Amino acid sequence: MKLLHWFSLSLCVCVNAENNVVWRESGENVTLRCSSAGCSSSIEGYDGMYLYHDHKERRQVLYYHLNEGGTDQITLTPSFKDRTQAGGSLKNLTATISKLTVKDSGFYSCVFLKFKGRDVQCSVYTLFVRGAAQCSNSTEALCALCDEKSPSLVLIIVAACTIGTLLTIIFILLVVPRVRRWTSSRRSMAGVLHQVSNDNVYEVMTKNAAETALVGPHDCA
Template sequence: MVMSLLKCLLFYFSFNELTTAAEAILWVKTGEKFTMKCSTTLKDQDGMYLYVGLDRDREVLYYYQRGSKLTSRKGYWDRVTTEGPVDQLTITVSNLTIEDTGVYWCVYTKVNKSTFNNFSTQGKGSTLVVVNDDAPQLPCPTATAVTLTPFHLANEKLCPSGVVNIIIIIIITSLLTILLCAVIFLIWVAPRVKRCCNQGGSTPQVFPESVYEDMARKHTYPPDTQVES
């Protein structure tokens, strides 16, 4: 399953980019191993790095030419072995998992002893490794034409077109009637109701108690009030 999906993805999206970057392609199963060879025509190289990923995302190992010292990185301990000189180095990675899928690069390094600058050069032998599980492979999906047919229940009776048209006309007529009544109310009824409210009786004048007390001190009385003799 994973193998088939990966093949499809490589074919449709990035197969051209991967195959251009890699000089070889290996298809292996989980738990197995793969072997690749890194080489260079440059002489007296100090060491070689092995990276995995299109952008060299992860470092696999560093092989130091002096003393033939191999340093495996985390995740590759006890899984990597080498054979031969640094300029013709054969590398084997065992006990593979799906996460080991990627492009493996060889990068050679040499230090200039006078300037102490480190020069890096890509070596030959970059390999695309695709790790597959043991699930059965399925072919890549292909586009097929599908014809859709209307579905109806066994006892379903379709309404005649004439009845449907009548129902639609009744609904539209009802909506138009409601809309017309709302317009008539806003244009004709609402202004008259407002006018009647504005022409209502006047509000009687009310004097607070403080006003009466002040008038009593000044011997004045509110309008329309008679004083008994």
Template sequence: MVMLLLKCLLLFYLSFNELTTAAEAILWVKTGEKFTRKCSTTLKDQNGMFLYVGLDREVLYYYQRNSKLTPREGYRDRVKTEGPVDQLTITISNLTIEDTGFYRCIYTKYNETTYENDINQGRGSTLVVVNANEKPCPSGVVNVIIISILTILLCVIFLIWVAPRVKRCCNFG
């Protein structure tokens, strides 16, 4: 029960995190299952596409020129792709709890003169929560967490913004 509550709190926190403003979906999957992520771009002449989980853990790199897929350690033999790089569908199979996180696609355009990426583009992210047998957070628990966080936030706003103004007002009188 404690782990379920911690997962609910993590999910709630991440839902207000900057990374989730473009979140497309939250997927709840069991260990051993698979999930599919669709990546697309309007970027022209891109060199390739990275799939990341979390802030910086690279899952794979797909090189446009030779259609070469390079899965990173821990993802080899579990990743498959379909379609052209600008409309790529990626499937990761045999998921483990360590695969939980935000998955996002980043398209790159490499400048051969400066040897740097000129453009990075990506749209949306997918939160994948991998668990063994537990069900997703019950809506009642999520509602209690939301109400609690909002109450704390309102108290902080009151203390930071309203209380000093009231004190200044009372000092003038």
């Protein structure tokens, strides 16, 4: 079951090119950067930005917005306020979270938004914090990822990506040529059948014309 969770998470990391994987030990710090450079589209005209943490549920880490005076303001949620330092502008904001624990492991995403409801997700991070933790059944997989005694997830990620690449190469080298040959043979067979059909029609028409010529007008009378 643990290997299944590892493979699933590895696949998510592999297919997401914008995902930045970060490893830390318990008690260390991590700095996450929310930058417009990590967005797939322009954020011109956007009004604010959320930094979210997704583990068992989505939690807000901070909210960047403009106050009534039009100046920048960063609001930290209570669970991160005492151990998070944040600063910068809307297009380039950094947040440093200190005294990390296993519970801080998960996905972090920067979501830029407009007040009219439009938003765009940028700069996605996957944070693994290694250390001991009490795990329930629902969090066993994530704790196992962060346990120092568990196998290295880096090797599993590399293996998953390598296997995926090899399967793609095998498919291209073996399956695709066979499909092409089958398609080509079907076309060739269809051409042969069409030619045989035309020849039969021509032979019947020729035979009928010859019989008509032999009978002649006097025979008909």
